[in-house]
Amino acid sequence: MxxxxxxxxxxxxxxxxxxxxxxxxxxxxxxxxxxxxxxxxxxxxxxxxxxxxxxxxxxxxxxxxxxxxxxxxxxxxxxxxxxxxxxxxxxxxxxxxxxxxxxxxxxxxxxxxxxxxxxxxxxxxxxxxxxxxxxxxxxxxxxxxxxxxxxxxxxxxxxxxxxxxxxxxxxxxxxxxxxxxxxxxAAQEHDAVYAAVSHMPQLLTYAYLHGLAAREHTREWLAYRGTGFKSFTRLGSSDARLWADIATHNAASLIEEIDSVSASLALFRQRLAQGQVSELAEDFASARALHAGSETAG
Amino acid sequence: MxxxxxxxxxxxxxxxxxxxxxxxxxxxxxxxxxxxxxxxxxxxxxxxxxxxxxxxxxxxxxxxxxxxxxxxxxxxxxxxxxxxxxxxxxxxxxxxxxxxxxxxxxxxxxxxxxxxxxxxxxxxxxxxxxxxxxxxxxxxxxxxxxxxxxxxxxxxxxxxxxxxxxxxxxxxxxxxxxxxxxxxxAAQEHDAVYAAVSHMPQLLTYAYLHGLAAREHTREWLAYRGTGFKSFTRLGSSDARLWADIATHNAASLIEEIDSVSASLALFRQRLAQGQVSELAEDFASARALHAGSETAG
Missing domain, CATH: 3.40.50.720 (NAD(P)-binding Rossmann-like Domain)
Incomplete structure (x- = not known):
C-alpha cells in the first residue's frame, strides 16, 4: 500500500x-x-x-x-x-x-x-x-x-x-x-502567516538580544538570567545570515508584524509611565488568552 | 554541621x-x-x-x-x-x-x-x-x-x-x-538587572501575543506555529495581574528596556525596508553572539 x-x-x-x-x-x-x-x-x-x-x-x-x-x-x-x-x-x-x-x-x-x-x-x-x-x-x-x-x-x-x-x-x-x-x-498567505508565527518570534529574539548587546553591563547581568530568559531566547542561536535572508525576502509581511508589536510595546510603555496597573493587567490578560488558545490550536 | x-x-x-x-x-x-x-x-x-x-x-x-x-x-x-x-x-x-x-x-x-x-x-x-x-x-x-x-x-x-x-x-x-x-x-541595581533579564522577556512575550490578539485571522494562523513559537511564548501563561503588578513597580527600568528593544526593532524595520541584508545579518550576528555568551555566563 x-x-x-x-x-x-x-x-x-x-x-x-x-x-x-x-x-x-x-x-x-x-x-x-x-x-x-x-x-x-x-x-x-x-x-x-x-x-x-x-x-x-x-x-x-x-x-x-x-x-x-x-x-x-x-x-x-x-x-x-x-x-x-x-x-x-x-x-x-x-x-x-x-x-x-x-x-x-x-x-x-x-x-x-x-x-x-x-x-x-x-x-x-x-x-x-x-x-x-x-x-x-x-x-x-x-x-x-x-x-x-x-x-x-x-x-x-x-x-x-x-x-x-x-x-x-x-x-x-x-x-x-x-x-x-x-x-x-497561497504564497502570499503563507508568507503573512509565517511572518506572524515564525519569523517575528525570531526577529523579536534578535531585537531583544541586540538591544542588550548594545549596552554596557548587560553582559555581566546575564549571570542573573533564569529559566524564562532561556526559553525566551532559545532562537538566539539561529543562523544570522540565513535569517537575514529570510527576513529581507519577507520584508513586507514582517514590517506589518514589527508595527503590530511596536504598537503594543508603545501602549505598555504608556501604561507604565501612567501607572495604569489594571489596564496593563487587562492587556496582559488578552495576550495570555491568545496563548492559552495557542496551546490547543491546530 | x-x-x-x-x-x-x-x-x-x-x-x-x-x-x-x-x-x-x-x-x-x-x-x-x-x-x-x-x-x-x-x-x-x-x-x-x-x-x-x-x-x-x-x-x-x-x-x-x-x-x-x-x-x-x-x-x-x-x-x-x-x-x-x-x-x-x-x-x-x-x-x-x-x-x-x-x-x-x-x-x-x-x-x-x-x-x-x-x-x-x-x-x-x-x-x-x-x-x-x-x-x-x-x-x-x-x-x-x-x-x-x-x-x-x-x-x-x-x-x-x-x-x-x-x-x-x-x-x-x-x-x-x-x-x-x-x-x-543594591535594590536599584537589582531592579535594573531583572528588568533586563526577566521582566522584559515577559513583557515582550505579552507584547507579541497582544499584537496578534488584536488582529483578525491570527487565531487561525496559530495552527501553523512550530517549536520556535512554543518556546518563545512559554511565558505567555504567566499570571497577568501578578506581572502587571511587577511591571508597574519596576516601571522606570522597564521603560529603559522597552526603549532599547524598540530602537533595535526600528533599526531592523529600516534594514528590511531598504533591503540591507548584509547589515541585517550583522545586527543578527551581534544578537547571536550575546546569546552564545549567555549560554556560558554565570
Whole structure:
C-alpha cells in the first residue's frame, strides 16, 4: 500500500539535491531511509560537503555546478536559502524550461519564489512546485541532518494556478514518502502567516538580544538570567545570515508584524509611565488568552 | 554541621507566612522538609487557602488578619505580590517597629520595598531584610508549591545600609536552610538587572501575543506555529495581574528596556525596508553572539 502510493518516486532514475545542510541533508537521509535506490546527485556551495555526502554513500555523484541539473535529472530539490533559490530560478529559466525535471524547494518564504517562477514564464512555472516543510532544530549542517526530521511534520505547498496536476502529484508523493503531512496555501498567505508565527518570534529574539548587546553591563547581568530568559531566547542561536535572508525576502509581511508589536510595546510603555496597573493587567490578560488558545490550536 | 549552621532558624518559636501561593507555599514546604517543627501561622488573602495549609499539617494556625503578625512572631515572611508587600510596609510601621519579628519578603522588585522601609523610619528598616529568591514555574498556587523549588536557586538580598547584622544573618541562614544560594545587590541595581533579564522577556512575550490578539485571522494562523513559537511564548501563561503588578513597580527600568528593544526593532524595520541584508545579518550576528555568551555566563 505504502509502496504502491510512492511508486512514482521510486521509479525516478535520477534525483538532484542542492544544498546539503540540515533540511537538504535530512531530505536525502529520509529519501534513502524510505528505500530510494536510484541515482542521487549532490550539489553544495561547499564541494567538500557534497563529497562527504557521497563518501557516506548517500549520493552517487557530486555536481560542481547547478547549470545542467534540470536537463539531467527527473527531480531537482533546491534546499538552499530562499535568496539562492530565487536567484537560481531567475538565472536559469532556459535550463528549467528545456529540462525533463520537476523542481521543488524548501524555502521559508514563498512569495519571491512565485515571483521568480512567473518571471520565467509558463514553461518554468509548469516545472516547479514551491514547498515549505516546517521543520528545523537548533543545530545546522549535514552532520545534524536526520532521516526522521520531517516525520509527521507539515509541508506546505504553494502551487500557482498554472501548476500541472502531475507535477503537483509528484511533489505530494515525495513529501508523503518522507513521512510529512501536506497542505496547500497561497504564497502570499503563507508568507503573512509565517511572518506572524515564525519569523517575528525570531526577529523579536534578535531585537531583544541586540538591544542588550548594545549596552554596557548587560553582559555581566546575564549571570542573573533564569529559566524564562532561556526559553525566551532559545532562537538566539539561529543562523544570522540565513535569517537575514529570510527576513529581507519577507520584508513586507514582517514590517506589518514589527508595527503590530511596536504598537503594543508603545501602549505598555504608556501604561507604565501612567501607572495604569489594571489596564496593563487587562492587556496582559488578552495576550495570555491568545496563548492559552495557542496551546490547543491546530 | 548543617544542623549547627541553621540552629537559629530551628530555635525560632513562631514563624508567620503571608501568601501561600507558589513561592510562599514552596517556602513553607521547604521549611517543614528541612525539619522545622515550630509554630507556623498562615495568612492568605483567601482564608480557605490558609485553612487548607493547616488541614494538610504544614501550618498550625490561620491568621485572619496580618495586623499583629510582627508582634506575635519571631520571623514574618511576606510572599505576596510586590504591591501588597509595599502597601503592608507603608500601613504597618508601628506594628513592625514595636514587634519582635524580623521580616523578609520574596518580591521580584526591590526598589519600592526599600522606599517603603525608608518611609517607615530606622526602626522599621532595622527589622526587615528585602529578599528575592529567583524561582518560579508555569503553574501557580499552593497545590503547585514544592519543597525543592528553591533548591540550588539564587536568592538575592538587598539590605539597606542600616540593616543590622543579626537580622541579615537570620535571613541568610533562612535561605540556606531552604537550599538556596544567596547573594547581595543594591535594590536599584537589582531592579535594573531583572528588568533586563526577566521582566522584559515577559513583557515582550505579552507584547507579541497582544499584537496578534488584536488582529483578525491570527487565531487561525496559530495552527501553523512550530517549536520556535512554543518556546518563545512559554511565558505567555504567566499570571497577568501578578506581572502587571511587577511591571508597574519596576516601571522606570522597564521603560529603559522597552526603549532599547524598540530602537533595535526600528533599526531592523529600516534594514528590511531598504533591503540591507548584509547589515541585517550583522545586527543578527551581534544578537547571536550575546546569546552564545549567555549560554556560558554565570
Amino acid at each position: 505504502q509502496k504502491e502510493s510512492h511508486r512514482r518516486i521510486h521509479q525516478l532514475e535520477r534525483i538532484a539535491i542542492c544544498g546539503l545542510g540540515l533540511i537538504g541533508g535530512s531530505v536525502l537521509k529520509a529519501l534513502r531511509a524510505a528505500g530510494y535506490t536510484g541515482h542521487v546527485t549532490a550539489f553544495d556551495i561547499d564541494p567538500a560537503v557534497a563529497q562527504q555526502v557521497c563518501a557516506e554513500g548517500f549520493a552517487n555523484e557530486v555536481a560542481l555546478s547547478a547549470d545542467r541539473l534540470f536537463l539531467e535529472h527527473d527531480l531537482v530539490i533546491l534546499c538552499q536559502p530562499v535568496g539562492v533559490v530565487v536567484q537560481y530560478l531567475l538565472e536559469q529559466p532556459a535550463q528549467i524550461a528545456a529540462g525533463r525535471a520537476i523542481g521543488i524547494d524548501v524555502a521559508s518564504v514563498k512569495g519571491p519564489v512565485a515571483q521568480a517562477l512567473r518571471a520565467g514564464g509558463a514553461a518554468v512555472q509548469a516545472r516547479f512546485v514551491p514547498c515549505h516543510p516546517i521543520a528545523g532544530k537548533a543545530s545546522h549542517g549535514w552532520a545534524a541532518a536526520q532521516a526522521d526530521l520531517l516525520d509527521g511534520k507539515l509541508c506546505i505547498l504553494t502551487p500557482e494556478p498554472g501548476t500541472p496536476q502531475p507535477a503537483l502529484d509528484l511533489a505530494l508523493e515525495f513529501w508523503s514518502l518522507l513521512g510529512a503531512r501536506t497542505g496547500f496555501m | 548543617q544542623k549547627e549552621s541553621h540552629r537559629r532558624i530551628h530555635q525560632l518559636e513562631r514563624i508567620a507566612i503571608c501568601g501561600l501561593g507558589l513561592i510562599g507555599g514552596s517556602v513553607l514546604k521547604a521549611l517543614r522538609a528541612a525539619g522545622y517543627t515550630g509554630h507556623v501561622t498562615a495568612f492568605d488573602i483567601d482564608p480557605a487557602v490558609a485553612q487548607q495549609v493547616c488541614a494538610e499539617g504544614f501550618a498550625n494556625e490561620v491568621a485572619l488578619s496580618a495586623d499583629r503578625l510582627f508582634l506575635e512572631h519571631d520571623l514574618v515572611i511576606l510572599c505576596q505580590p510586590v504591591g501588597v508587600v509595599v502597601q503592608y510596609l507603608l500601613e504597618q510601621p508601628a506594628q513592625i517597629a514595636a514587634g519582635r519579628a524580623i521580616g523578609i519578603d520574596v518580591a521580584s522588585v526591590k526598589g519600592p520595598v526599600a522606599q517603603a522601609l525608608r518611609a517607615g523610619g530606622a526602626a522599621v528598616q532595622a527589622r526587615f531584610v528585602p529578599c528575592h529568591p529567583i524561582a518560579g514555574k508555569a503553574s501557580h498556587g499552593w497545590a503547585a508549591a514544592q519543597a525543592d523549588l528553591l533548591d540550588g536557586k539564587l536568592c538575592i538580598l538587598t539590605p539597606e545600609p542600616g540593616t543590622p547584622q543579626p537580622a541579615l544573618d537570620l535571613a541568610l541562614e533562612f535561605w540556606s536552610l531552604l537550599g538556596a544560594r544567596t547573594g547581595f545587590m
